[in-house]
Amino acid sequence: xxxxxxxxxxxxxxxxxxxxxxxxxxxxxxxxxxxxxxxxxxxxxxxxxxxxxxxxxxxxxxxxxxxxxxxxxxxxxxxxxxxxxxxxxxxxxxxxxxxxxxxxxxxxxxxxxxxxxxxxxxxxxxxxxxxxxxxxxxxxxxxxxxxxxxxxxxxxxxxxxxxxxxxxxxxxxxxxxxxxxxxxxxxxxxxxxxxxxxxxxxxxxxxxxxxxxxxxxxxxxxxxxxxxxxxxxxxxxxxxxxxxxxxxxxxxxxxxxxxxxxxxxxxxxxxxxxxxxxxxxxxxxxxxxxxxxxxxxxxxxxxxxxxxxxxxxxxxxxxxxxxxxxxxxxxxxxxxxxxxxxxxxxxxxxxxxxxxxxxxxxxxxxxxxxxxxxxxxxxxxxxxxxxxxxxxxxxxxxxxxxxxxxxxxxxxxxxxxxxxxxxxxxxxxxxxxxxxxxxxxxxxxxxxxxxxxxxxxxxxxxxxxxxxxxxxxxxxxxxxxxxxxxxx
Amino acid sequence: xxxxxxxxxxxxxxxxxxxxxxxxxxxxxxxxxxxxxxxxxxxxxxxxxxxxxxxxxxxxxxxxxxxxxxxxxxxxxxxxxxxxxxxxxxxxxxxxxxxxxxxxxxxxxxxxxxxxxxxxxxxxxxxxxxxxxxxxxxxxxxxxxxxxxxxxxxxxxxxxxxxxxxxxxxxxxxxxxxxxxxxxxxxxxxxxxxxxxxxxxxxxxxxxxxxxxxxxxxxxxxxxxxxxxxxxxxxxxxxxxxxxxxxxxxxxxxxxxxxxxxxxxxxxxxxxxxxxxxxxxxxxxxxxxxxxxxxxxxxxxxxxxxxxxxxxxxxxxxxxxxxxxxxxxxxxxxxxxxxxxxxxxxxxxxxxxxxxxxxxxxxxxxxxxxxxxxxxxxxxxxxxxxxxxxxxxxxxxxxxxxxxxxxxxxxxxxxxxxxxxxxxxxxxxxxxxxxxxxxxxxxxxxxxxxxxxxxxxxxxxxxxxxx
Numbered sequence: 031x032x033x034x035x036x037x038x039x040x041x042x043x044x045x046x047x048x049x050x051x052x053x054x055x056x057x058x059x060x061x062x063x064x065x066x067x068x069x070x071x072x073x074x075x076x077x078x079x080x081x082x083x084x085x086x087x088x089x090x091x092x093x094x095x096x097x098x099x100x101x102x103x104x105x106x107x108x109x110x111x112x113x114x115x116x117x118x119x120x121x122x123x124x125x126x127x128x129x130x131x132x133x134x135x136x137x138x139x140x141x142x143x144x145x146x147x148x149x150x151x152x153x154x155x156x157x158x159x160x161x162x163x164x165x166x167x168x169x170x171x172x173x174x175x176x177x178x179x180x181x182x183x184x185x186x187x188x189x190x191x192x193x194x195x196x197x198x199x200x201x202x203x204x205x206x207x208x209x210x211x212x213x214x215x216x217x218x219x220x221x222x223x224x225x226x227x228x229x230x231x232x233x234x235x236x237x238x239x240x241x242x243x244x245x246x247x248x249x250x251x252x253x254x255x256x257x258x259x260x261x262x263x264x265x266x267x268x269x270x271x272x273x274x275x276x277x278x279x280x281x282x283x284x285x286x287x288x289x290x291x292x293x294x295x296x297x298x299x300x301x302x303x304x305x306x307x308x309x310x311x312x313x314x315x316x317x318x319x320x321x322x323x324x325x326x327x328x329x330x331x332x333x334x335x336x337x338x339x340x341x342x343x344x345x346x347x348x349x350x351x352x353x354x355x356x357x358x359x360x361x362x363x364x365x366x367x368x369x370x371x372x373x374x375x376x377x378x379x380x381x382x383x384x385x386x387x388x389x390x391x392x393x394x395x396x397x398x399x400x401x402x403x404x405x406x407x408x409x410x411x412x413x414x415x416x417x418x419x420x421x422x423x424x425x426x427x428x429x430x431x432x433x434x435x436x437x438x439x440x441x442x443x444x445x446x447x448x449x450x451x452x453x454x455x456x457x458x459x460x461x462x463x464x465x466x467x468x469x470x471x472x473x474x475x476x477x478x479x480x481x482x483x484x485x486x487x488x489x490x491x492x493x494x495x496x497x498x499x500x501x502x503x504x505x506x507x508x509x510x511x512x513x514x515x516x517x518x
Numbered sequence: 519x520x521x522x523x524x525x526x527x528x529x530x531x532x533x534x535x536x537x538x539x540x541x542x543x544x545x546x547x548x549x550x551x552x553x554x555x556x557x558x559x560x561x562x563x564x565x566x567x568x569x570x571x572x573x574x575x576x577x578x579x580x581x582x583x584x585x586x587x588x589x590x591x592x593x594x595x596x597x598x599x600x601x602x603x604x605x606x607x608x609x610x611x612x613x614x615x616x617x618x619x620x621x622x623x624x625x626x627x628x629x630x631x632x633x634x635x636x637x638x639x640x641x642x643x644x645x646x647x648x649x650x651x652x653x654x655x656x657x658x659x660x661x662x663x664x665x666x667x668x669x670x671x672x673x674x675x676x677x678x679x680x681x682x683x684x685x686x687x688x689x690x691x692x693x694x695x696x697x698x699x700x701x702x703x704x705x706x707x708x709x710x711x712x713x714x715x716x717x718x719x720x721x722x723x724x725x726x727x728x729x730x731x732x733x734x735x736x737x738x739x740x741x742x743x744x745x746x747x748x749x750x751x752x753x754x755x756x757x758x759x760x761x762x763x764x765x766x767x768x769x770x771x772x773x774x775x776x777x778x779x780x781x782x783x784x785x786x787x788x789x790x791x792x793x794x795x796x797x798x799x800x801x802x803x804x805x806x807x808x809x810x811x812x813x814x815x816x817x818x819x820x821x822x823x824x825x826x827x828x829x830x831x832x833x834x835x836x837x838x839x840x841x842x843x844x845x846x847x848x849x850x851x852x853x854x855x856x857x858x859x860x861x862x863x864x865x866x867x868x869x870x871x872x873x874x875x876x877x878x879x880x881x882x883x884x885x886x887x888x889x890x891x892x893x894x895x896x897x898x899x900x901x902x903x904x905x906x907x908x909x910x911x912x913x914x915x916x917x918x919x920x921x922x923x924x925x926x927x928x929x930x931x932x933x934x935x936x937x938x939x940x941x942x943x944x945x946x947x948x949x950x951x952x953x954x955x956x957x958x959x960x961x962x963x964x965x966x967x968x969x970x971x972x973x974x975x976x977x978x979x980x981x982x983x984x985x
Contacts, residue, residue, distance in 0.1 A: 173561065175805070177796040182805030183561060196560075203564050279793055279870045281879065284861035286789045345869075456825035457859075488829050489555035489836070491806060 057111065058097065060141040060150025068140040068153040072478035072487070075156040078466040079477060080165035080447065081132040082192050085119035086158060086477070089484045093142035100127065101137045101155070115142065116483060121193060132162040159474075161466060163446040165191055166499035168220065169462070170199060170213060173492040176458050177287065179277065184492075186213045186225060188504055194482040199504045200225065200235075205516045208232060213496060214268070216261040218443045220502035224259060224268060227514030235513055236301065237506055238265070244513045245299070247272075251306025252297060252313065260322040260331070264360050268299045269322035269331055278345055284457075289404035292343040294318040296333060300363060309365050315341055320351070320403060323385045330355045331365065332372075332385040332394065336403070347401045350375035353382040353394075353416075372416065381405075384438055387418070388467075389445040394418055397437045406451065406460060411435040413450060415473075428473050429465050433457075442499050449479075449497045460493040520603075520617065523681070524596055527621070530685060531592035531628070534692045536584055542699055543587035545706035548809030549635060549772060549802050550578035553836040562804040570645070571803055574637030579808075579839045594640045595627045601647035608651075608658040610665050615672035618680035625687040632691070632699040636803045705773050708738040712780050717742040726978075730757035737777055740764055745784060749892045750926030753900070755978030761873045761897035772801040779813060785880070785889060788817050790870055808834070812843070819850050823859035827851055873897060881910075885917040895929060902984055904936045908943075915947070927953065931980040957981065 067075055070088045079086060090096055093115030100108040100119075107127050110117050117140075127136075139155040170188045174181060185201025202208040208229035216222050222238040233244035234256050247256040247270070254272035261268045274293040280286055296312035296319045299305075312319050318336040325332065334351040336343075343349075353373035357366030372394070373382050383397040383405050394416040397405045405411035413436050415424035430436045431454035439450035446467055451460040455478075465476035481487060535543065552558070552575040559565055563572045581587030603620035607613045627643065634640050670676060694700060711719050720742040729736040739756045740763060743749040757763070765781045766774035775798035782791035792814065799810040811830050818827035828851060834840045868879045874897050880890040891914045898907045911929060919925050925933070930953045937943040960981050963972035973982045 175796060175799070177793065180797055180800045182800040185561075279790065280867045281787055281789055281870050281876060282861070282883075283789070283867045284859070285867065286792065456829055457823070458826055459829070483556075485832075486556065488832050489553075490557055491833065492557070492561070 057109065058095070058141075058143075058150060060097075060143070060147070060152045062147055062149070062151035064151050064153050066154055067156045068142070070140065070156070071484055072480075074138075074158055074477055076159075076475050077477040078159040078161055078468075078474040080191075080466075081128045081160050081162055082164045082167070083128070083464075084191060084193050084480045085121055085124040086480050087116070087118050087482065087484055089114075089116045090140060090142050091115060093144050095143040095150075097141040099139045101139070102127075102131050102134050104137075107131075107136075116485065118483065125192070128160065131160055134160050136160060161446075161468075163444065163466070165447045165464070166218060166442050166501060167191060168500045168503055169449060169497055170215075170500055170504065171462065171497045172211060172213065172495040173490075174495055175491065176460065176493040181209060184210060186210055188500065189479075190503070194480075197503075199223070200506055200510060202227075204511055205229065205231075205514070208514055208516060210514075211496075212257065212259055213498065214259040214261050215498060215500055216265045217263045218499055218501045220500045220504045222261070222265065223504055223506065224261065226256065229514065230516035231514050232516075233514065235510060236268075237510060238301065240507075242507065242510050242513065245304075247299075247306065250304070252295075252308055254295065254297065256297070256299070257294070258321050260324050262324055262360065263326060263328045266300065266302050266360065267363060268301065269324070270297050270299060271295065271320040271322055271333070272297060273320055276345070284409070285407065287407045288345060288402060289407065290345045290349060291318055291320065291403055294320040296320075296322055296331075298363060307363050311365075311369070318343065318351075318403075321384050323387065324358075325355075325387045326389045326391050328360050329358060330387075331358050332387060334382045334385060334396075334403075336381075349401055349403070350379075350381040351383065351403060352376075353385055353396065372418075372421075386439060386441055388441050389443060392417065392419055393424065393445075393467075393471075395439055395441065395448065397439070406435050406437045406453070409434055409453075409457070411437050413437075413439055413448075424471065424473070426473050429463075429476050435460075436463075438496055440498050443501065447499075449499065450476075451494055451497060455487060458493075459490070460495065461487055462494045462497050523617065524600065527599070527624070527685070528592050528596045531595060531688070531692075532588045534689065535588035535591040538693055539588075539699055539703045540584040541706040541710050542703040543581045543584045543591070544710060545702065546587065546635060547578055547581035547839075548812075549807050550575050550581075551802060551804050551806045551808050551811070552576050552579050552838070553833050555833055555836045558804065562806065570638045570641040571636055573641050575804060576838075577637055579837055582808075582839050591631065594637075594644055595624055595631065598627050598644050598647050599624055601644070601651040604651040605647075605654045608654045610667050610672075612666075612672055615674045615677045616667070618677040618684065619671075621681050621684040624684050625691045628688050629691050632697055638803075702773075705734045705738075708735065709773065709776055709780070712738060712741060712777075712784075715745075717745040721746065721748075724756075726755050726757070733763075734773060734777070736763055737765065737781075741777075741781060741784065744889050744892055747888060747892075749896050750928045752978065753896045753928060754980060754983045758896060758900050759983075760900050763900065764873060764893060764897065767872075772798060775801060776809065783813070783817070787880070788821060791817060793870075808837070808840075815847070818859075819847060819854065821860050822854040822857045824851065824854050824857070827854070874901075878910075881914065885914070888918060891918060892926075899928065899932055899980060899983075904932060907932055908936050908940060919947070924948075924950075928980050931957070935981060935984065 068090055070090055072088060074086050074088055096115050096117055097111045098117050099106050108119060108123050110119055112118055136158040137155040138158060139152060141150055141152040143150045168188050168190055170186060172186050174184045186199045187196055188199050189196045200210060202210055208227050211226050213223060213225040224234060224236045226234050233246045235244055247254060256270040257273040258271045259268050272295050273291045275289060275291050278288050298307040300307060316338050319333050321334050323332045332355045334353050336349055336351045352371060352375050354369050354371055356369045375381055380398045381401050383403055385394055385396045387394050396414055397411055398414045399405040399408040399411040412430040413426050415426050417424055431452055434453040434457050436450060436452045439448055441448055448465045448467060449462055452463050453460055455461055462479040463476040464479060466474040468474060565572060577590050599620045602623055603617060606616050606619055610616060631640050708720055720738055724735045724739045729739045736757050740758060743752055765778050775794050778794040779791050779798060795810045795813050799806045811834050815827050815830035831844060831851060835844055865883050870876055877890055877894045881894050884890055895907060895910060898910060925947055930949050933943050933947055934949060934957045956976060960972050960976050976982045
């Protein structure tokens, strides 16, 4: 039985129970009125949401009974009551509300019954802004424990954004020693997908339009392992970095882990011919190129690089990565002569990771950290955005948490939404946030990926990793798992 | 009569498990994990394929109380025997004397139970037996004829003798000193004592010979010696032969990782403790264990990290047997709600490498903590590196032994040995008369060629270790 079916059954049961609970309990009138907004989790106050998002369920900690009224233009649209301070908005009612209010302000009035207010208190309503810019229907991500060396269950999962449906695209259930990572898609397509399976029978699995194959990069071309991928938007090429990665552990302090590379190069895989193409400029020991990423038109490859001061490379906090781009001809598979520097860390400070260009090609979003190449373990890591037309920085302070890491990010296909990982809830487990980037170029307050029960965010032991928007649900043939099955 | 035999066997098995394996049962609970939070049925367990694992995880929660754990361990084989017995009754006429056939399978079932850490195998066999007995029962309803069996097979006296044989065999299977269960019980007992800080109890139950022979016991004893301040007196008596004796490096088994966690937690080194906890978690079937969750919760309570402590406590609250455990900690959790997390750090952060460099860094940071200096000095002595010992001792002595505090025996022994090259030692540090006498006797024996006698007479000394 798939996770999807099991979750659906449990959702059905939960919905039934909640409907029963609400319908059985009469609507109550709170005695007190408070002139403050409620302290809700997740913090959905003032967020901007797409009209096709799942119900924005929330909770008020410490509350026993909770009631909420969602209104638009002063008209009550949805009334929900809940227990344990949790509001679970019925999916059908929510969808109807979104459908008819695609560009509106939702006013959410919350009343709670707590120890402090045993006869109930109503808070000042907070607002959620609904915009008509739809978000891509699905996202995919890897779920993995937030440390350290080994793993048991891990897999790449997908989630429908208009509901709470989550299912595994591929997992290592059959062979727990296999590590699955670095999933990627060409131009948001759910018809093609690639990922690495590491382990005894591992390789890079490439699934394109119903056909699948396993590629062993250590046996072809320069015989280097393939690491971070970037699938060319036209589908024929996949750029890879080939990284020699290490982990170190700090004995004390709140920065327990550092991940770093001692070598990394760039290479290009031609799906059509099965060849690995290399450019000598990106294969040197002295410079460590990584995190390749294509411009939406496929005419530029963006990447970051560290110019090693001495060889061999060892960990040190002065490792800083610059941001570059090089032109690319998809007809020949050749890179242009000029390598442009877009971010010079020696001048601007910090280190750049994960460059991602907006679908209109005008903005470049990346993760900034003080040093290194693995920002999720850096509390200071934050998203930054470069305007490629003016070379100016866009202020993204509203997206970033000052205390904890904000890292891996992806643009939606229309460039209006960004999904990224953040450790702001507890400093350890990465959760996904979605933020609106409006037509005037203003970033809006992000919202935590809605869950059927907001407490899932606490109960989930795994971290979200590499969130990517996709156009639909991925269905890999069962045989794909056989490609990397191992009894070891 | 039959039902009394079943009850008798249940009591017999319960007593065997309860008295022979109380700590193993407790350990099984810590090694398992069950929670009603959604990910446990969607990600950690792949239902319905993992249904028996899931049921096993549910039952194992109750093993925290050995009385109940032993009852479940006893109940499973008795239920299995009941199923087999039911099949026999449906298949054969005059089956009263054939009960022994059902009990004949008991030692086999128990044998498999001994190494079944998730109860998966036990439950699979049991439910297979239930299914077979149901099929036979339905066949019997359909009027299938009974089969006759020879008199000897259903002879009551033969049956009684074979029942006794079954019970005796089961007894030997359970108490087999070479069994996995026995080995696990011993280590689980030490783990239990260490978790509760009962260091002297560890030193009482593990003999020096045991420590020398058994790597697990040696590590626990050395940890207990450090915690009680006795390492520099008895390290070599308990078989210290390398700095790698203090913790596990290459073996990635549950007991090893749990020990490493205890090691780091006892030293207040929470980062490496958390690192080892995550590795320990993947040794358990669902990829997480109660032991790991409890340790994580306690570490973050200690670090006043409200969000993380609450997370792990919340997950544990969705199991069946953590009410008391949570009740004890909820006030602590509440008290740190508005506090900033504390991450102990003294000096520049250092990268974990291997035992001696790591401990050396900790000695730098915590010069007044004997445990670090004892680990370092004894570790260096274990490597027979007198020069390094002397260099470190000169530094450590300033903070630990400058006030006239007595120098531990092993250090005195080492200093005496080094004094032949560094005569100033004897002016700088006070060597007890008793140690002098022993050293004199030892060197006399050695110089007269009585090496074996010297080593035997002064077993446990640094001199005997070096030579």
